[in-house]
Amino acid sequence: MGIFGCAEVLRNLEAPAARSVVQGKIGRVLPTAADLRQSFLPIVRGTGVGSLLGLLPGNGAVLAPFATYALEKRLAADPSRFGEGAIEGVAGPEAANNAGAQTAFIPLLTLGIPPNAVMALMVGAMTIHGIVPGPEILTKQPKLFWGMIASMWLGNLMLLVINLPLIGLWVRLLKVPYRLMFPAIVLFCCIGIYSVNNNPLDVYLTAAFGLFGYTLIKFDFEPAPLLLGFVLGRLLEEKLRQSLAISQGSFATFIEHPIAATLLVLTLVLMVIVLLPAIRKGRDKAFAD
Secondary structure (H helix, E strand, O other): OOHHHHHHHHHHHHOHHHHOOOOOOOOOOOOOHHHHHHHHHHHHHHHHHHHHHOOOOOOHHHHHHHHHHHHHHHHOOOHHHOOOOOOHHHHHHHHHHHHHHHHOHHHHHHHOOOOOHHHHHHHHHHHHOOOOOOOOHHHHOHHHHHHHHHHHHHHHHHHHHHHHHHHHHHHHHOOOOHHHHHHHHHHHHHHHHHHHHOOHHHHHHHHHHHHHHHHHHHOOOOHHHHHHHHHHHHHHHHHHHHHHHHOOOOOOHHHHOHHHHHHHHHHHHHHHHHHOHHHHHHHHHHHHO
């Protein structure tokens, strides 16, 4: 289940929304012609923003829907409609989310650099199977490359086929009180964890890590950097040793080569920008909106 998976269940149990149920009725499923016209430009803008942010390391694909929502709210003639069912606030962020999820594969498959935590897990899975992501993966592993592309098309098609007729069922699941859903989630997670090695210790360890993750969330720790470090730590150490072996132990190699020096400078600039009070306030306001 993972550290932050267990922690998220515990945190949701505390939330007031977790103790409430959905009371509204389901309206129409398919959009009208007016809805399509109104959401066309937000979809185009969301696709552009999501495609660009999905390429960035870190949580670019996750930030894309928030950035698009803030953009659409800023461009709207009546921002007060947002939060009350404005279709621009749904179409734009969803387009950004889908675009970011697809473009995140570009740095992963071409450079071997995972742009987010999910892609980092995929790097770990590839490493286990002896597959090294990088520029040669298109020629050395064409079945994997084209299989991923085909899975994107098939996955979106199946989502369309499954979700449209069953959307009423999914919404009704939200009416289940969280006090009943919580023990069911924990039970199925314990069954899944135990079935891997048939070892009760795995369940106890998962519970302990879940409490640890819950503590981190309570102190506002971000889960993505922890997961990225856990998956990529070994790879980073290995490449660092290789670089130092080539340079005969000289750390100057990281600033003598233009590409390495440029990346280091960009990293420092981004860290400074993120720490600026104005940027932090703007980011917090965007997430709050």
